[in-house]
Amino acid sequence: MSNPRTLLDKIWDAHVVVAEAGCPAVLHIDLHLIHEVTSPQAFAELDRRAMGVRRPDLTLATMDHSTPTAPQGRMHPDSMRQLVRLEANCERHGIELHRSGDPGNGIVHVIAPERRRVRPGMTVVCGDSHTSTHGAFAALAFGIGTSEVAHVLAMQCLLQHKPQSMEVVFQGRPGPAVTAKDLALAMIGQITPQGGTGAVIEYRGECVEALGMEARMTLCNMSIEAGARAGLVAADKVTAAWFHHSGDFRHWRSDPGARFDRIAQVNVDGLAPQVTWGNQPGMVAAVDGRVPQPTDATEARALAYMGLRAGVALRDIAIGHVFIGSCTNARITDLRAAASLLRGRRVAPGVRVLVVPGSQAVKRQAEAEGLDRVFFDAGAQWRQPGCSMCIAMNGDVVPPGEFCVSTSNRNFEGRQGPGARTLLASPLTAAASAIAGRVADPRQFAPVMIEELPHAM
Amino acid sequence: MRCEAIVSRCVCMPAANIDTDQIIPARFLRGVDCHGLGEHLFDGLRRRRDGTPDPYFPLNRADARGARILVAGRNFGCGSSREHAVWALMDWGIRAVIAPTFADIFRANALKKGLLPVALAEADWIRLLQSAEASQPVRVDLNAETVHVAGHPAMAFAVDPFARRCLLEGMDELGYLLGHLSAIEAFEQGRP
C-alpha cells in the first residue's frame, strides 16, 4: 500500500511529464484559459519563434476584462485593439473564442465551469490570478504570467516546482447570513495576505462540505488574496451532482492520514458577515464592528487612504456605490442572494448600484427567474456581463474618494479607479448596504432563506 | 538574458504588501506589447490628486534617477498575475527588488524576465534599508548570491537554482521545454 497522499499530491503526480534533478518539473496542463489583456504579448512571442499553439483544443478564450457592460458602452480604442488582436490570434490558431455579446461569453472564471470544462483531477491555468476559482472542482488551478502563457500555448506544459500543501480547516458553525465570501474574508483576516504564500490550500471542515459548488468557487477564488497559489476542495457528492454524474470522484480527495506541509485553523464559530475597512483583503471586521486601531504603519496608511478613523462603526460609513459582480460573486446564486434582499425594496437615494452578471448564461438564467426586474424595480442597473468595476478597465469606475461596497475580491488602492475606496463584502451585505445607503448588516432584513449558505446544514 | 552584478543606489519603499495594482494600475494594461510602461510605474502613488508629480514620492526624487535597485517591504508584488508589473519596473530601470518576502506569481514573472527578486532575512533587510536610505550604493551579486553594502558583512540570499542558471548562462526556458518535446508527446499519447 502506498503512502497516503494529499489531493495536491495526486493531481501533481498525474501531470508530471519529466522531473530532472535540480530542475522544475515539466507539468502538463489540461485546460488553458485566455483573455484579451494578458495574452497578446504571449502570442507575439510565439510569432517571434515561429511556433504554433500546441493544443488549441485545450485552450478556451473569452473577452471580459475591458468589455463594456452598459448598453451603449464605448470602448477605449486601445482596449478595442486588444479585442481585435485576441480575435485574430484565436482565429489563426483555431482556439474557441467567446466574443463579447456572444451567448457563451462572460468572465473567464465563470464560463469555464459553466461549460463543464473544468473537472476533478485536472490542471488549469490562466494569465489571471483568480484562476484559483477552479479549485472548487478539485482541480489544481493557478494564475500565471504572460511568459508562462506563451509556454503553455507553445508546449501545453509549464516548468513548476511543486508547491507546499496547506490544510485550512474551518472550525465551528457560522452565524446567519454568512456566505462563502464571509468565510474567505475571515480566513484572510486570520492567516494574513501572505499566510498561503508558496502553498496550495485545501479547504476542509464541515462548513466547507456544506457549501454548494458556486460557493466553493467563491472560497477558492479568494485563495490568492491569502497569498496562496491555488485553493482546493475535495470532490464529493456535491461535485458529482454538478456534473449530473453518478460516477465516482472519490479518488480526488486527500487520503486519510495524508500529511500536509502546513496547517492552519480558522475559527468561524458564530461568525458575523464580514466587511473590509482597509486596502488589503485581510483588513476585515464584522459588519457590526468598528474600524480597529491601526497596529502598524501599513494599517495607518490604509486608514488614511480610506479616509477612516479608528473607532468608527462600519455601519456609519455612507456609501455612493454598490458593485454586485466579478468572478468572486456574480454567479446565479450570488444574484439570487442579492435579489432576496432587494425584492420589494428600494436602493437608497443617491446610491449607484451596478449588478453585473458573470456571464451571458447567468444573465439569461437571472432574467428567466425575473431577477432583472427585481434589481430594476429596486433602482439598480442591470448590465451586460464582464469584469466591470472589479478592475475598472472598461469605464465602470468609482470616483476618487467615494466609497463602494463591492462583491469583488480586491480592495487595493486604485483598483476600482484612482482614489476609489472599496469595501469588500458578500452579495447579501452589498444588497443590504444598497438599501441603507451605508454599510449595512444583512441580518437586519427579513429572514434570508437561501440555498448554499454554509449555516444551512 | 545575462544577469551581471548590479551596483547602484536604491529607491526605498519599505511598505508591506505593495500589490501589482499599485505597481502598474489596470488602466495601463491596454497595450499589446511590453514597452513603455515605465512612465506609469506606481502611477497612483507618484501623482497627487491634481495629477502633478508628488515630489516626495521616492521614485520622483532627484537622486532616484538611474537607481537600479528597489528596496520594498514584505509580500512585494501580491495580487494580480500581470507580468506588466515586471515590465514596468524594468522599463523604468529597476534590475533588482530587495524585500523580506515576495508574492509567488510576481517572483516567477520577475525571474522569467531577468528582474532579480532578492529575499533577505528580516534582520539583514533592516540593516540594508538603513544603508540604502542613507544613499549608500548596494551591490547585488547573483553569482555569489550575496548583497553587499559598505560596513556590513555580505548578506546571503537564494534564488531557485534553475532560474539562476537560466539568468547566468542565458538558458531559455521555452527552449528547455522544447528539449522535452518527445516526452510531452508520449505523455499526451497516454491520456484519454
Ligand code: SF4
Ligand atoms: S472579475 Fe475581476 S478578478 Fe475576476 S477575472 Fe475579472 S478582473 Fe480578474
